[in-house]
Amino acid sequence: VGTLGGGLLVYDLRFLAPWKQWRVASGSAALSMRTANFCSSPSVFVALDSDCNDVALFDVVRGSCSTLFLTEPVSEKQKEAAVSVPTLLQAQTQAGVSAVGAS
Numbered sequence: 001v002g003t004l005g006g007g008l009l010v011y012d013l014r015f016l017a018p019w020k021q022w023r024v025a026s027g028s029a030a031l032s033m034r035t036a037n038f039c040s041s042p043s044v045f046v047a048l049d050s051d052c053n054d055v056a057l058f059d060v061v062r063g064s065c066s067t068l069f070l071t072e073p074v075s076e077k078q079k080e081a082a083v084s085v086p087t088l089l090q091a092q093t094q095a096g097v098s099a100v101g102a103s
Contacts, residue, residue, distance in 0.1 A: 002030025002046060007091060010044075010060050022063055022088035024048065039066070048086060056086050063088045 001009040006024035011017065024030065029049035036043040041061045048054040050070075057067040065086050 002033045004029040004031075004049075006030060008033070008044075008046065008058070008088065020060060020063065021091040023091045025087040025089050026050070028054070028086065054086065058088065063090070 012019040
């Protein structure tokens with residue numbers, strides 16, 4: 001699940017519970033998410049709300065951006081923003097226990 005606040009949640013459907021939870025460091029909204037079935041580890045494409053129309057491929061096991069697709073920027077401000085690769089920050093679950101790395 002992607003949120004307008006930049007949150008990414010991955011659920012374990014066996015237990016209907018959150019498995020991993022992150023927040024996009026830039027705060028960009030996650031407009032859409034799609035599973036990437038061609039990668040060696042579980043990954044998702046995430047369309048991010050930004051000036052460059054970013055689409056990031058995130059590895060959900062490592063919590064990192066594997067590939068970044070973006071449109072060519074027009075202005076200088078957009079060119080500076082285009083070189084930053086989105087990062088994921090560990091987020092807290094509602095119960096206050098970390099969803100990433102929890103046993």
